[in-house]
Amino acid sequence: MLQPLPPGTDRFAIFGLPRRYEIDLADLEKRFRDLSWEVHPDRHAKGTARERRVALERTTALNDAYRTLKDPLKRAAYLLELHGVKIESESGRDSAMAKLPPEFLEEVMELREGLVEARAEGDDAAVQRLVVTVKERRAHAVQAVEAALRELPEHPDQERIAAAGAALARIRYYDRFDEEVQGRQDA
Amino acid sequence: MATPSNIPVASGFLQIADPKAGHGRPVGIDLGTTNSLVAVVENGRPRCLPADEGDSPLLPSVVQYREGREPLVGRRARESAWQAPHDTIASVKRFMGKSAGDAETKRLSTYRFAEGTAGAVRFLAGGKAVTAVEVSADILRTLKRRAEGALHQRVEKAVITVPAYFDDAQRQATKDAGRLAGLEVLRLLNEPTAAALAYGLDKGSQGKFAVYDLGGGTFDISILQLVGGIFEVKATGGDSALGGDDFDRAIAQALLEEQGAPSPAPPALVHEALVEARRAKEALTAAEKVSVKVGTLARTLGRDEVARWIAPIVERTGGPVRRALKDAGLTPAQLDGVILVGGSTRVPAVRAFVQQLFERQPLADIDPDQVVALGAAVQADILAGERARDDVLLLDVLPLSLGLETMGGVVEKLIPRNSTIPTSATQVFTTFADGQNGMDIHVLQGERELVADCRSLAKFRLSGIPPLPAGLARVAVTFQVDADGLLEVTARELSTGLEQSVAVKPSHGLTDEEVEKMLLDSLEHADEDVRRRLLAEAKVEAERMASSADQALAEDGDLLSPVERGRVESAVAALRTAAAGSETGAIQAATGKLDEATQELARRRMDRAIQRALAGRKVEEFG
Numbered sequence: 001m002l003q004p005l006p007p008g009t010d011r012f013a014i015f016g017l018p019r020r021y022e023i024d025l026a027d028l029e030k031r032f033r034d035l036s037w038e039v040h041p042d043r044h045a046k047g048t049a050r051e052r053r054v055a056l057e058r059t060t061a062l063n064d065a066y067r068t069l070k071d072p073l074k075r076a077a078y079l080l081e082l083h084g085v086k087i088e089s090e091s092g093r094d095s096a097m098a099k100l101p102p103e104f105l106e107e108v109m110e111l112r113e114g115l116v117e118a119r120a121e122g123d124d125a126a127v128q129r130l131v132v133t134v135k136e137r138r139a140h141a142v143q144a145v146e147a148a149l150r151e152l153p154e155h156p157d158q159e160r161i162a163a164a165g166a167a168l169a170r171i172r173y174y175d176r177f178d179e180e181v182q183g184r185q186d187a
Numbered sequence: 188m189a190t191p192s193n194i195p196v197a198s199g200f201l202q203i204a205d206p207k208a209g210h211g212r213p214v215g216i217d218l219g220t221t222n223s224l225v226a227v228v229e230n231g232r233p234r235c236l237p238a239d240e241g242d243s244p245l246l247p248s249v250v251q252y253r254e255g256r257e258p259l260v261g262r263r264a265r266e267s268a269w270q271a272p273h274d275t276i277a278s279v280k281r282f283m284g285k286s287a288g289d290a291e292t293k294r295l296s297t298y299r300f301a302e303g304t305a306g307a308v309r310f311l312a313g314g315k316a317v318t319a320v321e322v323s324a325d326i327l328r329t330l331k332r333r334a335e336g337a338l339h340q341r342v343e344k345a346v347i348t349v350p351a352y353f354d355d356a357q358r359q360a361t362k363d364a365g366r367l368a369g370l371e372v373l374r375l376l377n378e379p380t381a382a383a384l385a386y387g388l389d390k391g392s393q394g395k396f397a398v399y400d401l402g403g404g405t406f407d408i409s410i411l412q413l414v415g416g417i418f419e420v421k422a423t424g425g426d427s428a429l430g431g432d433d434f435d436r437a438i439a440q441a442l443l444e445e446q447g448a449p450s451p452a453p454p455a456l457v458h459e460a461l462v463e464a465r466r467a468k469e470a471l472t473a474a475e476k477v478s479v480k481v482g483t484l485a486r487t488l489g490r491d492e493v494a495r496w497i498a499p500i501v502e503r504t505g506g507p508v509r510r511a512l513k514d515a516g517l518t519p520a521q522l523d524g525v526i527l528v529g530g531s532t533r534v535p536a537v538r539a540f541v542q543q544l545f546e547r548q549p550l551a552d553i554d555p556d557q558v559v560a561l562g563a564a565v566q567a568d569i570l571a572g573e574r575a576r577d578d579v580l581l582l583d584v585l586p587l588s589l590g591l592e593t594m595g596g597v598v599e600k601l602i603p604r605n606s607t608i609p610t611s612a613t614q615v616f617t618t619f620a621d622g623q624n625g626m627d628i629h630v631l632q633g634e635r636e637l638v639a640d641c642r643s644l645a646k647f648r649l650s651g652i653p654p655l656p657a658g659l660a661r662v663a664v665t666f667q668v669d670a671d672g673l674l675e676v677t678a679r680e681l682s683t684g685l686e687q688s689v690a691v692k693p694s695h696g697l698t699d700e701e702v703e704k705m706l707l708d709s710l711e712h713a714d715e716d717v718r719r720r721l722l723a724e725a726k727v728e729a730e731r732m733a734s735s736a737d738q739a740l741a742e743d744g745d746l747l748s749p750v751e752r753g754r755v756e757s758a759v760a761a762l763r764t765a766a767a768g769s770e771t772g773a774i775q776a777a778t779g780k781l782d783e784a785t786q787e788l789a790r791r792r793m794d795r796a797i798q799r800a801l802a803g804r805k806v807e808e809f810g
Contacts, residue, residue, distance in 0.1 A: 037417070037580060040670075041669075063609060066607070
């Protein structure tokens with residue numbers, strides 16, 4: 001009979017996986033399908049009310065965990081959350097985004113000012129250069145996240161965790177910049 | 188062979204008289220906008236049963252109500268519709284799950300609606316008021332009777348298909364119609380999934396498949412992956428205002444132009460051209476040439492010519508296809524097959540376009556009109572057949588994103604579209620004002636960024652939040668979508684544990700047309716949406732900055748010289764002026780200026796606060 005998940009089971013444990021950034025996606029997909037066979041409500045349609053409820057809870061947890069783990073950046077953010085680091089918080093405090101150094105915020109300000117200027121002058125080439133710059137810096141940040149998290153299991157020190165959090169926070173800023181460029185493309 | 192009456196035919200080779208066979212045979216039903224069909228699995232193979240006169244498997248979805256008599260359903264109702272236009276209900280599927288107050292309800296047709304009734308739509312037909320659910324039930328009842336007649340057996344269980352995009356209200360309405368017709372609804376099955384099942388993809392085959400469904404008035408695309416008996420829907424998309432009827436109009440228009448008809452052409456001539464266009468379109472699916480006659484024009488029409496005329500319409504299916512592929516993270520080359528569904532996929536130009544789009548020959552060996560009903564029969568057999576099989580599992584998705592209203596009328600998406608269901612998501616929100624004791628929870632569905640452009644599903648208020656400074660009270664809002672796609676929302680204040688929940692039961696759900704329209708709009712307006720969201724956010728931030736500057740001036744304004752104070756005040760005024768406008772850049776610039784202008788004040792306030800704190804300590808230490 002289907003049992004509820006132990007309280008506090010993390011999204012890696014749902015798949016029987018260790019808390020590691022590196023994941024074999026084909027293996028994850030296979031585990032997802034096998035577990036779906038096991039826990040899906042349709043497979044327990046003739047069970048008792050309790051069994052059906054457990055099936056719903058287990059499948060919900062499975063689907064949510066799958067959505068998190070199959071996306072590299074969502075997986076990274078979740079892994080950091082397990083290590084007590086929030087990238088973004090509802091109050092704007094105590095998050096990796098709030099802890100970014102002033103130099104980085106200045107960098108973002110400069111990028112934005114550059115964008116406003118380029119736009120004001122109708123300089124599309126300059127806008128494109130900024131887009132490329134941001135894309136490159138974002139790629140670097142992604143590499144930084146991956147490098148820090150890859151070594152995390154062997155070296156679970158706060159420095160690495162903070163570095164990964166800061167890089168993920170930078171990615172959010174770059175994505176927002178990108179959104180702003182996209183959003184005003186034809187304005 | 189024995190007379191099959193009272194003998195349930197098992198799907199195997201033995202015919203067993205089962206004492207428990209009270210429910211008779213499970214059937215699959217395609218309850219369509221234009222036509223409805225019923226199918227059953229026999230000896231492991233699905234087949235459609237005769238559903239209308241002349242043993243046609245297609246029962247036109249038309250019901251005519253006549254005072255004091257049984258309603259007339261099917262071809263005869265359609266043919267005599269002109270005699271009783273108000274009493275004959277066609278395309279009732281468009282009204283499922285809709286409320287009478289829905290503005291679109293009135294625009295959809297020329298029917299007469301009952302006045303002053305809240306909730307569901309009621310048609311005035313044949314001297315009574317009938318709901319869309321009842322009209323659908325009359326169609327289902329007819330299918331049930333015809334199936335029983337053909338099988339010589341009772342029919343009480345059915346799988347009924349719905350468009351993949353049907354929302355909760357529409358699904359519920361369909362299920363209610365089934366119940367009303369005396370059917371136990373085993374499952375509401377998505378039409379593209381049914382088509383995939385009919386192709387026997389469950390029989391050991393694997394891979395990724397696209398289902399391209401072009402009907403008379405709607406287009407649907409779904410991407411499914413099949414591995415080891417699991418049908419996993421990866422993405423859905425479509426266009427509700429695109430179909431074979433548009434082909435007829437394009438052909439008719441070309442013919443009218445050619446014979447030099449005035450614009451606009453006389454209605455009778457337009458009607459003639461449309462009828463002739465449809466006939467030519469159908470003839471050209473088999474023949475290379477057909478002769479047509481419209482008004483004074485008589486000529487031969489070739490396939491290629493028609494293909495050119497309808498090409499712009501056919502090509503419009505490309506957008507939703509590409510988006511669905513993108514959502515599924517696939518290229519056409521990565522697909523293993525493309526399945527054609529819907530009568531309009533018989534048009535050679537459509538097949539050619541699909542072949543080019545997907546870089547492969549589409550599968551069309553099952554009648555595109557019947558394929559959905561056949562798949563439904565397969566699923567009915569899986570769920571309730573004599574020897575229920577358990578080697579197939581369907582994993583479905585949420586067709587449209589679910590979200591909440593946040594500051595500035597912006598929608599924060601909690602669960603993105605195409606998430607596998609059941610699913611859940613939690614988001615923590617914080618209070619905006621000091622001492623705020625309540626929070627409005629507004630649940631929305633759709634892809635657009637702003638509340639005004641999404642469908643409102645439910646609104647409720649979480650009250651009794653403890654009075655705390657802004658940003659300190661935290662409210663966790665959880666969405667839970669179950670396996671049937673039904674949503675429940677729970678809101679919980681984290682410091683007190685105060686909890687409120689609401690099961691979202693929209694009285695007027697989205698139609699699949701609305702859903703698709705929202706999706707299409709989101710594509711068309713994606714850029715505009717981001718712009719508007721950024722503006723809304725900038726305004727919120729501007730007001731926050733201006734209010735805190737006001738407050739700082741009121742509390743510690745004496746720390747500034749009159750000149751300094753004047754600078755802050757004019758920066759506040761400039762910011763408020765900018766925020767009243769719609770220039771995001773100007774608002775951001777003014778926000779930055781105010782930030783600069785208040786730096787000094789902020790520093791002096793900090794100093795004063797520290798001094799006060801130290802002074803307080805001194806009193807305690809030495810007092």
